[in-house]
Amino acid sequence: MKFKILILTLFLAHSSLQAQEYFPDNKGVKAKNNNYMVFENAKIHVDPNTIIENGMFAVRNGKITAIGKSIVVPENSIRIDLKGKEVYPSFIDIYSEFGIKEPTRAGNENGEPQYEANREGYYWNDHIRPENKAIEHFSFNKEEAEKLHKNGFGVVNTHVADGIIRGSGILVALKPEGTEGERIISDRSAQYLSFEKSNQSRQLYPTSIMGAMALLRQTYLDASWYAQGKSKNKDLALEALNRNKDLVQIFKTDDLLDELRADKVGDDSGVQYVIFGSGNEFEKLDEIKNTNATIIVPLNFPEAYDLEDPFMANYVSLQDMKRWNQAPTNLKMLAQKGIPFVLTTHNLKDEKKFKPNLLKAVEYGLDKKAALAALTTTPAKIIGQENKLGVLKEGAWANFLITSGDFFDKETVLYENWVLGERAMLENMNVVDLRGTYSLKVDENQYxxxxxxxxxxxxxxxxxxxxxxxxxxxxxxTWINLLLSSPDSTKTEFTRLQAKVTSKSDEISGKAILNNGSETTFTAVKTKPAADDSDKKEKEIKVFEVLPVTFPNMAYGNTSLPKQENILFKNATVWTNTEQGILENTDVLISNGKISAIGKDLNAGNTRVIDATGKHLTAGIIDEHSHLAASAINESGHNSTAEVTMEDVIDPNDINIYRNLAGGVTTIQLLHGSANPIGGRSAILKLKWGAPAQDMIFKEAPKFIKFALGENVKQSNRSSANRFPQTRMGVEQVFIDYFGRAKQYEQEKKNDKNFRKDLEMETLVEILNGERYVSSHSYVQSEINMLMKVAEAFDFRINTFTHILEGYKVADKMKEHGVGASTFSDWWAYKYEVKDAIPYNAAIMYDAGLTVAINSDDSEMSRRLNQEAAKTVKYGGVPEEEAWKFVTLNPAKLMHIEQYVGSVQTGRDADVVLWSGHPLSIYTKAEKTLIEGAVYFDLEKDKAMREEIELQKNLLTGQMLSAKNGGEKTRPVSPKEEQHIHCNTLEIH
Structure with a gap:
């Protein structure tokens, strides 16, 4: 390994293949080849926008020495005629694992995770590995290089694909013969990152993508702090991270939402990433554009489904069908939007699919110049090699392709791929096209x-x-051999024909050895050219009608995002949730996203009027405890994860958003799960179906965090629990310990301006200072009492006890503490700690003077919260208006947003629902659900969308069947079961 690095160092120091050699040569007399290779009469693609017709260029010692329409040909030149051929810069793949052996997976002898780092002198988290150097793991793989040659690649940027921060990569020329030192153009070409943990560690944290995002933010903060010389310990990982700051930062993601999340981490930390994408960027072009990132796009289009079985066809979602239909347009749409992108072979199971998929993208509208740029000039610029790679110019590396014609033509043959001036021959370019029909005369026979x-x-x-x-x-x-059997099939006699063909001609002649052994000549005269296959080509390249992208790009997606409207609802029964109570035959005017007027006989000019006679108008339902619209729920790696936030993992494509709008829900608190006593920060959302994740966040809402008590956090429901705490006593101690540390952290921070910023401690300090509210998962009265006492000992208050099924036992103490209650209406007996739950719980707490809400913790229940509220009328006799407040005004109060939502009064956000009847009735439907004056659910529109969904699925089914009949490979249908997420749902990231 030391020898390999020495060779590389010497190579880089001289930076030119023409540098003086100083290694001793004891092999005898050696003549150095200083000849030029001059290629002439070619159509030369200098770069995507520049072509030289009948041009020529010279190559010596691995570099281009001259290029143009006409150049001076040195005397010591080997001339190669490329008449009828085209020359392109060879391609660059900036995301590769070429030549790097996959790291060995860590053992797990005890079957339990390791929590502590095991690398002394490195960062505390094993998944942060910026010190990794691909140069120390690289070994040239000739077989894989040949596969890349055949796809036109001459250079790859390779790395160790292991960990969240993966270390530095190397830029490698795929020179067929030579040493690693000759091939390696740069030993520190880029730094690589991902959301994936290292295979070399059993350290559990992070278990979720939000944990990975928080870890990255903390690591960047620590690296900056370390650079100031404040650490008492030497940290080789942070030192490497600081060294690598000057490199291109390439972030590997696995799906479209993760692309945007990676950019979010980068924005928070002042880092601009080049992002390895998903191929689905077309679904969120504006958001991708706003990242300012160059996207590395894998050319890996999804296969059509085999839909011959109509029963199985029902299991394929419209989203998956549309992605198959739309994916070939992705590159065209990126180019039209002005989003820079490059192409990669990574993720291709079969490298032979690369060019067919590239040509498919061209057939679907990708400009050829944009395609060539994505393979040459754009990747070269990203890695700082724009004058050396990706172009054919004087002084650039002699990396070029020789083809039979336009590279983006299906019939074009790639003959040779030259890397650093060395040829990789793929096909013989001197082959003459012999195709056609001939009159063949041999002896006395005419064939x-x-x-x-x-x-x-x-x-x-x-x-x-x-x-x-x-x-x-x-x-x-250039030699053809034709073996002819005897016309008499009973005889094993042959006639052998041989001829040399050096140029295209309509006549071929040569030597014939007859079946009797005598020698003569033969002549073959072309009578008809090869058949015109243009019609066949059109049939082979099937371009289907492409469906428009919707927001989100799935069933019930909007063709455009809903816009604010000015609407006048006439003659409704209005549930105001104010002292005015329920108003009969009343008008409500919506203007500029607000409720602007309430009264009778309102007139608003040309405003859209909706007749609400016999219907009820209410504030939108608010769910204090929800887990919908999230890609992850728990970060279970530590017993405190206050550094993570649910805002990082919002999933705006969750169909349950639309379903909840259909149930009249407009606002939710997206809570972390209950895997640990101190969970993650909340996200309060408005259910703006189709909007970007960040636009769903309730901007005016205050900060919240999720705590948890009971069985989940002490891991009673896990078979192999090994994380503290494991008892209810331990849970209490976690709170005391962490808040004690938070107080100490705050004091030390005040005394030292350069104190290390800790995102977890910063959050806990916010709680102590009343800047962040606590919503705590709770069941058993003893723990409810415990947490209130802990909070009081540290001089803050719990804001909400959620679930709180034993709240009726301690309602008086809760009232004294000042905490609200968000509970289920009638859930019980689903685990041991809820054995004392009763359906009168909400009513008893309400009678005790608490602010009571009914929550769901379930995406199915949440769209029927109006019915859940109605149960409190039956169980406890809660008045109807007060029961309605349990799912509107009261959760708004618990989340401190009642000045914006939760009631129908002037000045409030126009988050309202028009119901077909009494809102607490099981027979009532939400007819229209508005958020800030925009209609996000409309019952009539829903009916039309259902019809359109069937039409689209039928069209796409026909396309997939046609694709299969046309010979395309298809994939089987496998039913997908929708996951219902609750507090205890765990992800292993």
Whole structure:
């Protein structure tokens, strides 16, 4: 390994293949080749926008020395005629694992995770590995290089694909012969990152993507702090991270939402990433554009589903069907939007799919110049090699392709791929196209010879009169050999024909050895050219009608995002949730996203009028405890994860958003799960279906965090629990310990301006200072009492006890503490700690004077919260208006947003629902759900959308069946079960 690095260092120091050699040579006399290679008469693609017709260029010692329409040809030159050929810069793949062996997976002898780092002198988290150097793990793989050569690649940027921060990569020229030192252009070409943990560690944290995002933010903060010389410990990982700051930062993601999340981490930390994408960027082009990132796009289009079985076809979602239909347009749409992108072979199971998929993208509208730029000039610029790679110019590396024609033509042959001036021969470019029909005369026999197939792999069909003659044609290095069987099938006699073909001609002649052994000549005269396959080509390249992208790009997606409207609801029964109570036959005017007027006989000019006679208008339902619209719920790696936030993992494509709008829900608190006593920060959302994740966040809402008590946090429901705490006593101690540390942190921070910023401690300090509210998962009265006492000991208050199924036992103490209650209406007996739950719980707490809400903790229940509220009328006699407040005004109060939502009064956000009847009735439907004056659910529109969904699925089914009948490979349908997420749902990231 030391020898390998020495060679590289010497190579880089001289930076030119023309540098003086100083290694001793004891092999004897050696003549150095200083000849020039001059290529002439070619169509040269200098770069995507510049072409030299009938141009020429010279190569010496791995570099281009001259290029142009005409150049001075040195005396010591080997001239190569490329008449009829085209030359392109060879391609660059900036995301690769070429030549790097996959790291060994860590053992797990005890079957339990490791929590502490095991690398002394490195960062506390094993998944942060910026000190990794690809140069120390690289070994040239000739077989894989040949596969890349065939796709036109001459250079790859490779790395160790292991960990969240993966370390530095190397830029490697795929020179067929030579040493690693000759091939490596840069030993520190980029730094690589991902959301994936290292295979070399059993350390559990992080278990979720939000944990990975928080870890990255903390690592960047620590690296900055470390650079100031404040640490008492030496940290080789942070030192490496600081060294690598000057490198291009390439972030690997796995799906479209993760692309945006990676950019969010980068924005928070002042880092601009180049992002390895998903191929689905077309679904969120504006958001991708706003990242300012260059996207690395894998050319890996989804296969069509096999939909011949109509029963199984029902299991395929419209989203998956649309992605198959729309994915080939992704590159075209990126280019039209002005989003820079490059292409990669990574994620391709079969490298032979690369060019067909590239040509498919071109057929679907990708400009050829944009395609070439994505393979040459754009990746070269990203890695700082724009004058050396990706272009054909004087002084650039001699990395080029020789083709039979336009590279983006299906029939074009890639003959040679030159890397650093060394040839990788793929096909013989001196092959003459012999295809056509010939009159073949051998001795006294007149045959009909038809040659078809590919120019470099021709096939022969021979007839003598009407009789087909068995034959075998071979074509190698300008020589053709044709073997003819005897017309008499009972005889094993052959006639052998041989000829040399050096140029295209309508006549071929050569030597013939007859079946009796005598020698003569033969002549084949072309009578008909090869058949025109243009019609066949059109059939082979099937371009289907492409469906428009919707927001989100799935069933019930909007063709455009809903816009604010000015609407006048006439003659409604209005549930105001104010002292005015319920108003009969009342008008409500919505203007500029607000409720602007309430009264009778309102007139608003040309405003849209909706007749609400016999219908009820209410504030939108608010769910204090929800887990919908999230890609992750728990970060279970530590017993305190106050550094993570649910805002990082909002999933705006969750169909339950639309379903909840259909149930009249407009606002939710997206809570972290209950895997640990101190969970993650909340996200309060408005359910703006189709909007970007960040636009769903309730901007005016205050900060919240989720705590948890009971069975989940002490891991009673896990078979192999090994994380503290494991008892209810331990849970209490976690709170005391962490808040004690938070107080100490705050004091030390005041005394030292350069104190290390800790995102977890910062959050806990916010709680102590009343800047962040606590919503705590709770069941058993003893723990409810415990947490209130802990909070009082540290001089803050719990804001909300959620679930709180034993709240009726301690309602008086809760009232004294000042905490609210958000509970289920009638859930019980689903685990041991809820055995004392009763359906009168909400009513008893309400009678005790608490602010009571009914929550869901379930995406199915949440769209029927109006019915859940109605149960409190039956169980406890809660008045109807007060029961309605349990799912509107009261959760708004618990979340401190009642000045914006939760009631129908002037000045409030126009988050309202028009119901077909009494809102607490099981027979009532939400007809229209508005958020800030925009209609996000409309019952009539929903009916039309259902019809459109069936039409689209039928169209796409036909396309997929046509694709299968056309010979395309299909994938089987496998039913997907929708996951219902609750507090205890765990992800292993």
């Amino acid at each position: 009909e010879l038809k040659i078809s197939g590919k120019p470099n792999d021709p096939k022969a069909e021979v007839k003598l009169g009407d009789k087909k003659i068995k034959s075998k044609l071979s074509y190698d290095d």
